[in-house]
Amino acid sequence: MIHGMYCRKMTLVASLSVLFSLALNASAKGHPRLGFQSTPTLEVFVYGFPGLSTSLLQEAEAETDRILTPVSIRLDWINCISRAATPQCFLPQLATDITVRFLPKALPQAAATALGFANSSADSAAAFLFYDRIAALRTERRLLFPMFGRVLAHEITHLLLPNEAHSDSGLMRGLWSTSDLTVTSTACLFLSARSVQLMYGEALRRVRIKDRARGR
Numbered sequence: 001m002i003h004g005m006y007c008r009k010m011t012l013v014a015s016l017s018v019l020f021s022l023a024l025n026a027s028a029k030g031h032p033r034l035g036f037q038s039t040p041t042l043e044v045f046v047y048g049f050p051g052l053s054t055s056l057l058q059e060a061e062a063e064t065d066r067i068l069t070p071v072s073i074r075l076d077w078i079n080c081i082s083r084a085a086t087p088q089c090f091l092p093q094l095a096t097d098i099t100v101r102f103l104p105k106a107l108p109q110a111a112a113t114a115l116g117f118a119n120s121s122a123d124s125a126a127a128f129l130f131y132d133r134i135a136a137l138r139t140e141r142r143l144l145f146p147m148f149g150r151v152l153a154h155e156i157t158h159l160l161l162p163n164e165a166h167s168d169s170g171l172m173r174g175l176w177s178t179s180d181l182t183v184t185s186t187a188c189l190f191l192s193a194r195s196v197q198l199m200y201g202e203a204l205r206r207v208r209i210k211d212r213a214r215g216r
């Protein structure tokens with residue numbers, strides 16, 4: 001049985017040439033911000049639903065960090081689930097922030113086997129994870145947090161690769177089998193060098209826009 005990741009086509013936010021340019025600038029000498037932004041940090045606001053395990057959330061986030069390590073970005077997870085919510089959760093977010101929503105049930109408009117969904121536009125970037133469908137795949141060899149971590153990494157990658165379609169292999173495959181979700185499988189864990197470069201450039205772009213918005 002095949003389970004898939006369904007992702008709506010996203011609005012283009014920057015041309016490839018711009019993204020490549022940003023990535024190349026990252027290694028240029030004398031750039032005024034490079035000393036501080038060589039590892040761009042993106043704020044990720046995470047929302048859930050009553051009863052969602054905070055430890056599962058944190059383990060899934062750590063798994064996502066691990067999968068996205070080659071990109072050399074830092075994801076600043078801001079957990080906004082019930083009692084864990086911080087004041088930042090209630091402030092207006094910038095378009096360059098990322099929002100993640102763990103939904104108890106799949107969105108009705110999602111494809112029948114979709115495990116998650118990502119959507120970005122000029123003023124938002126959001127990923128949705130379908131708890132019911134992912135949890136239904138749990139077995140002794142398919143543990144919850146690695147599955148959530150993989151789906152989360154996939155959807156966040158979509159948000160950082162707004163011009164890119166699914167790939168034929170690795171993390172950005174559009175269709176995964178259940179065996180791809182076992183703890184020992186590494187089939188859906190890697191990113192191409194091109195994807196890594198583009199994601200890094202997109203993260204830098206977002207950080208710079210946010211800095212400008214904050215007058216830094």
Ligand SMILES: [Zn+2]
Nearest residue numbers: 005006007174
């Ligand atoms: Zn996808």
